Amino acid sequence: MTEFRKLTLNSSKNSLHSPRTMSTKNIGIGMAGFGTVGTGVWETIQRNGSLISNRAKGAFSLSIIKAAVRDITKKRIDDAPADLFTTDWQEVVRHPEVDIVVELIGGTTTAFDIVAEAIKLKKPVVTGNKALLAERGKELFALSKQYDTPIHFEAAVAGGIPVIKAVQDSYVGNRIETMSGIINGTSNYILERMTNAGLDYLEALKEAQDLGYAEADPALDVNGWDAAHKAILLATLAYGFSVDPEQVYVRGIERVRTIDIDFATKLGYAVKLLSVVRQHSDGSVELRTQPSFIAKSHILSSVNGVFNAVAVRGDASGEALFYGRGAGKEPTASSVVADLVEAAYTFVHTAGHRGFLPYSESGQLRPIEETETSYYVRFAVTDRPGVIAEIANILANDGIGISGTHSPVDPEDPDKDFVDMVFLLHKCPFGKLQETLKKCEALDCVTEEPVVFRIEKLATS
Amino acid sequence: MTEFRKLTLNSSKNSLHSPRTMSTKNIGIGMAGFGTVGTGVWETIQRNGSLISNRAKGAFSLSIIKAAVRDITKKRIDDAPADLFTTDWQEVVRHPEVDIVVELIGGTTTAFDIVAEAIKLKKPVVTGNKALLAERGKELFALSKQYDTPIHFEAAVAGGIPVIKAVQDSYVGNRIETMSGIINGTSNYILERMTNAGLDYLEALKEAQDLGYAEADPALDVNGWDAAHKAILLATLAYGFSVDPEQVYVRGIERVRTIDIDFATKLGYAVKLLSVVRQHSDGSVELRTQPSFIAKSHILSSVNGVFNAVAVRGDASGEALFYGRGAGKEPTASSVVADLVEAAYTFVHTAGHRGFLPYSESGQLRPIEETETSYYVRFAVTDRPGVIAEIANILANDGIGISGTHSPVDPEDPDKDFVDMVFLLHKCPFGKLQETLKKCEALDCVTEEPVVFRIEKLATS
Structure with a gap:
């Protein structure tokens, strides 16, 4: 995972610092506040900036130009340009290269002034400040209407949930x-x-x-x-x-x-x-x-x-x-970035439609044979001594681990021949499993193609 | 609920048949297919058309102009204009008042022709046809790019889930x-x-x-x-x-x-x-x-x-x-209508920003006193004979039904004085409950303000 991220980061940096095509507009972002979520926004754009531009079909790229913070000496990110930070939010909002203002300082007083000032300059605002909009949204939406400039606030409700x-x-x-x-x-x-x-x-x-x-x-x-x-x-x-x-x-x-x-x-x-x-x-x-x-x-x-x-x-x-x-740094940043992209489109709406188009030249499916999970496999068998051993031997010879096996027994007639054999198998590539199952199917005691279920290990929340 | 829907339906009809403001653009919709989901789209626009226009700040309204069906004699909706239906999809796609084409016929052959033709006429397409896009999306997205005309397909995956x-x-x-x-x-x-x-x-x-x-x-x-x-x-x-x-x-x-x-x-x-x-x-x-x-x-x-x-x-x-x-008529229609609105914005993108703005003059909060649920109420009490009876009498006199009552007993000392009394109360207006609880609080055996929990009856899925 680390390796992949590194690759993406590099290509992202390139795309931020070199022009993509003649028609790519560089959208400048000004940040008011650069705490946990602000850092998350910076990192997300660094990591995925190139992906975002691709998804926008090259219509724009995003760069954070200027950020207002209370304490300019505090270390926040590794690779910040020397002139990124200022203590004066006016410098951010009025910066000529800042097209969109992100308000993440919280509270309902200075935050109000920042949002109002940005709107008056016709700079779209992205905010995660629920208190501000719940308490003073009426005034701010009136300004948004008057100046025909949007306020985006996905990050204000339920963090990363859209x-x-x-x-x-x-x-x-x-x-x-x-x-x-x-x-x-x-x-x-x-x-x-x-x-x-x-x-x-x-x-x-x-x-x-x-x-x-x-x-x-x-x-x-x-x-x-x-x-x-x-x-x-x-x-x-x-x-x-x-x-x-x-x-x-x-x-x-x-x-x-x-x-x-x-x-x-x-x-x-x-x-x-x-x-x-x-x-x-x-x-x-x-x-x-x-x-x-x-x-x-x-x-x-x-x-x-x-x-x-x-x-x-x-x-x-x-x-x-x-x-x-x-809540949390990255989920909230995810919503801020989504709003930034939505706001960015207002600057490039003549550059083509916003509907989905495939944007990747290099995408490829992973061969199903290389995908891995644990498995549940059911064999239809003719019951005779040695059935389990024969199947188990084939699995063992191919190095596929068995975590359990079972043949359902009729409680009323425990001596009745069984017709199903179930195996629980450890994680292995699906292609390997398929080859091994072909060998099992060739046994004369196995009467049809085995039935395979994946045992999915989903991330638990 | 019926009454409310009727009201909305009427106001919606008005907005569809009379011009709203000089700047409201009427967006014409052509339907290819008018089965279950198509009927749902028609009904949703009839019922909520006015609401949709308000949410778009009056920038546009939606009207279904023409619909291609296989059997023109089949009764589909009550109030269809005489010339709504045709058996010729070309008539729908080429209709001069049709701005957006909705493809709901399914399959991957005629549906392909319809979508391709609409795109070539630079008419945005809304489709719920997953087979079409999964099987022939490559060709269609190439057309979408070439003609700079979007294909929207929220309805194609997971019905009403966005x-x-x-x-x-x-x-x-x-x-x-x-x-x-x-x-x-x-x-x-x-x-x-x-x-x-x-x-x-x-x-x-x-x-x-x-x-x-x-x-x-x-x-x-x-x-x-x-x-x-x-x-x-x-x-x-x-x-x-x-x-x-x-x-x-x-x-x-x-x-x-x-x-x-x-x-x-x-x-x-x-x-x-x-x-x-x-x-x-x-x-x-x-x-x-x-x-x-x-x-x-x-x-x-x-x-x-x-x-x-x-x-x-x-x-x-x-x-x-x-x-x-x-899946289902209305959930899928909900996604089709969302895509229609997104497509409609492409026709009016100069009419103001797309960010949220309050759009209702008439909205009002329901007084909390009028809201109703069942309740769980915990009283802090001094244990003495008659406590339960006194509280129960007040509740009974005010007509608030009790579905259960309980005082937690210490299993190791069942004679120990209890300090908490819990009541489960039937549904009643919250204001009524508050008044009754004030009377209970005035009892000398009740030692602090009762604690109230709502018992929420959420729709079960």
Whole structure:
């Protein structure tokens, strides 16, 4: 993996520093804030910049030109140009080569000024600041309209999960009936640890803080307001009006106790901090965040740890679930970069259509023979002494490990001939397995082509 | 709900038949095929056309102008204009008011001609035809490039789940490491019924056919090729090159037997028809579809019935899961309409930015007091005779039903005073509950503000 990344990094660097084609526009990015997520954005563009340009059919490339930080002496990345950082955000926003401004400083005061100033300069803004848009979105969207300059905010809700684009674009033909979200990872982690490890609230909170999931001041996480800000944005997206946060009902998890968790478990529920957005038949929108009991039969109840999920129900789409990492350096950077690409297209919309086109000359399928998993193989056999040994010998001679074997026995007639033999086999290349199975098939006790199932080792979340 | 839909339908009709503003462009849609999904597209635009225009800030409205069908006498919708239908697809594609062509006839021959012809006329195409793009995408994308005219195909993979847009746009900054998909609902239904109802393969297949999930000729579903076509499209999207279907390894579920399911269950696995797309460190792409064992601990194993899901892992985003209805009239129509809106923007890209802006004047929050669920309420109490009765009386007088009550008892000291009383309460407006709880709080045996959890009744999938 390391080797591949290195290769990509090199080619990416080349594409950033040398012109691709005459028509490739270099889009300059200015960053306000360069902490964890900002560093993730830098690294993602370094690593995948060339891939991004290819996917955009060479219409543009992305470069970070300037970044405003509080402490200019702090080491953030290895290969930063000497003049990348400044302490003056105005220098970033007004920089002549900065086409798009990324706001990642958080808060609702300086961040507001930065976003407003960028929009007035007609520079599209990408932000992950849910508090800013939930509290002061009304003013900022008015500016966005007045100056005909977009604000993109995929990173503001549920980190790396593209739920903003789903609600805004993919479900544009739907009246959104409900959105139910587990959208604060810290709260979800604490509730899960109270449930599965029997910790009380303060123990679980301390654990979350020790692991870096909760801030030193975890107030906005555990009092429900971080989730509520995201729910406000989802409601605004789905129903089109600005929501006054003061009218929103919000309760956090501070008063959840072990007794509540135990009771819920006994009744078949999971306790989650749930944000609910629902439109009623009179058009009014229910919007609330609070600890909730969710039936264990619903897929939302299995969203554990710091993961986030939003269940969206549209009048045409039916129910869908979006699940993934709701925070963290790289997932959030992934969403910022997606918004940067969307914003970049506004600069090159005359350079061809935005629909998908194949963009790679070099792609190739891996021969199926070289793919590897563990396997479950069922043989149809004629029962006679030595069947298992014969098959096992062939497997052994070819170096394929057996982790288990079984012939189903009829409980009412244990002496009845068996007709099926099952083998569980260790990981090996599929081509090798196929060759070996051909030899097995040639045995006179094997009556048809063996049936193979892959045992997939999926990453567990 | 019916009343609301009727209202929306009316206002939608108005917007379709009267000009909105001077700058609203009417986008004409031509349909090739008007079966189940086509009818769903018509109904969705009728019902939500006004909403769609509002979300596009009035930049355009959508109208279906002309539709090619095989049998012009067949009744399809109630309110079709007399001249809507024709048997000649050329009439649709060449119609001067048709700006965008929707191809929903299926197959890879006439469908190819229709898509090719539309592109040559520089009319964007929206299609749900996975076989067409998987088998002949190379030729069609070459035309798309040559004529600078996009092909949109969200409806071709996983029905109402926006996984195409996610991979193409939301994860544009990621190297996609793996995509693992359960993307054939019929196969998934059959496997689930074999697992949970103990049916054998033929019984489960017959049941799926009786329920309308499987076609009379279910070959493409159960032989894995429907899923494989979708996986080919996902691979092409993620890695940018056209895949030759003949090089793709595909096995269906025809040879899965009860013994395999039982064995998998015993070992802690679920059996699924899984499509795997994975890029290796040498750049080559593993692409295969076959019956697979998936650990029950992985969220994909809980995708049941006709639902679809795709787990996507990007190098920045981490793992995300997209889950929802993979087929059916309305979910597929939802994706077609999203693509129509995306295509429509290509006609109005000078009419303002595409970023989100609030678009509704009339939106309002529902007062939290009017929202209803069931509740779990925990009271902190001083244990003395009559505590339960006093609280229960207040609840009864206010007409709030109790479905259960409980005071946790210390097993080692059952006579110890209890300090917590839990009530499970029937559904009522939250405002009513709050008033009643105020009265309870005033009881001298209640020592602090009661803690309330919502019991959320989420739609089960």
